[in-house]
Amino acid sequence: xxxxxxxxxxxxxxxxxxxxxxxxxxxxxxxxxxxxxxxxxxxxxxxxxxxxxxxxxxxxxxxxxxxxxxxxxxxxxxxxxxxxxxxxxxxxxxxxxxxxxxxxxxxxxxxxxxxxxxxxxxxxxxxxxxxxxxxxxxxxxxxxxxxxxxxxxxxxxxxxxxxxxxxxxxxxxxxxxxxxxxxxxxxxxxxxxxxxxxxxxxxxxxxxxxxxxxxxxxxxxxxxxxxxxxxxxxxxxxx
Amino acid sequence: xxxxxxxxxxxxxxxxxxxxxxxxxxxxxxxxxxxxxxxxxxxxxxxxxxxxxxxxxxxxxxxxxxxxxxxxxxxxxxxxxxxxx
Numbered sequence: 001x002x003x004x005x006x007x008x009x010x011x012x013x014x015x016x017x018x019x020x021x022x023x024x025x026x027x028x029x030x031x032x033x034x035x036x037x038x039x040x041x042x043x044x045x046x047x048x049x050x051x052x053x054x055x056x057x058x059x060x061x062x063x064x065x066x067x068x069x070x071x072x073x074x075x076x077x078x079x080x081x082x083x084x085x086x087x088x089x090x091x092x093x094x095x096x097x098x099x100x101x102x103x104x105x106x107x108x109x110x111x112x113x114x115x116x117x118x119x120x121x122x123x124x125x126x127x128x129x130x131x132x133x134x135x136x137x138x139x140x141x142x143x144x145x146x147x148x149x150x151x152x153x154x155x156x157x158x159x160x161x162x163x164x165x166x167x168x169x170x171x172x173x174x175x176x177x178x179x180x181x182x183x184x185x186x187x188x189x190x191x192x193x194x195x196x197x198x199x200x201x202x203x204x205x206x207x208x209x210x211x212x213x214x215x216x217x218x219x220x221x222x223x224x225x226x227x228x229x230x231x232x233x234x235x236x237x238x239x
Numbered sequence: 240x241x242x243x244x245x246x247x248x249x250x251x252x253x254x255x256x257x258x259x260x261x262x263x264x265x266x267x268x269x270x271x272x273x274x275x276x277x278x279x280x281x282x283x284x285x286x287x288x289x290x291x292x293x294x295x296x297x298x299x300x301x302x303x304x305x306x307x308x309x310x311x312x313x314x315x316x317x318x319x320x321x322x323x324x
Binding site: 002003004005007008010011012014015018019021022023025026029030032033036037039040041042043044046047050051053054057058060061064065067068071072075077078079080081084 | 243244247248254255259262270272276280282287296300310321
């Protein structure tokens with residue numbers, strides 16, 4: 001056999017060996033692919049089978065919830081009126097009024113009143129604690145939200161009135177009693193006071209001895225501060 | 240004779256490497272598909288296991304129905320107790 005024939009035969013043998021080697025490995029890989037696809041198809045089949053009733057069940061649940069939401073919104077509007085209902089919803093969940101109520105298209109154009117200024121903050125806080133309370137999300141481990149003194153002060157601020165202001169801004173209460181700095185003359189009859197002197201004195205004469213002797217005590221008023229009043233001027237009262 | 244040599248050398252030095260390169264590329268492509276298919280199968284199996292709780296939706300449905308009935312009862316009572324706006 002000539003040398004070129006041997007070289008050609010070697011070449012052909014190498015080609016056949018390479019073809020066999022790589023094709024066998026390719027077949028093995030394709031079988032692995034087939035097995036993997038079979039497993040994937042089985043899993044997808046289970047997915048389809050298990051998720052088949054989900055749509056119907058979820059639609060049923062949503063229909064029930066829609067009926068409940070519609071009924072509650074209708075009850076709220078019936079009892080509170082559309083404007084206050086929108087305001088209450090917006091007070092509890094800021095921005096929720098923009099979505100409006102489902103069965104009341106006019107609610108989307110209703111300007112929500114600031115219900116939070118009518119109801120106390122404590123009421124809104126308790127309402128928020130029921131569901132999705134932002135303050136509870138921010139500080140779930142924080143101190144107790146309800147503080148009696150603070151709540152009282154905030155509630156008092158909602159109704160500004162001169163009697164609701166802090167004691168430091170009020171006139172002092174009169175000091176009464178036999179040791180009071182201002183002694184008022186006794187009334188001859190209940191509800192009537194003796195005539196003041198012509199000099200225009202204020203009302204009293206601080207002379208308990210003369211008063212006890214039955215003499216006239218009218219004279220110029222004298223008002224002195226007691227030590228308690230002095231301390232009150234420097235120490236503001238706690239709320 | 241010379242042409243015979245040339246043909247033999249071409250087969251040995253050109254065709255054999257080309258055949259090897261082509262078959263190796265096919266094998267690499269097939270090997271690259273295998274892990275992807277195995278991951279797809281694993282994900283499909285895991286997704287199927289995640290849906291094992293789907294039958295609980297029937298319980299949820301029943302609970303929602305009862306809750307709505309209770310809310311309706313409360314709403315009816317409130318409708319009687321509270322005055323309309």
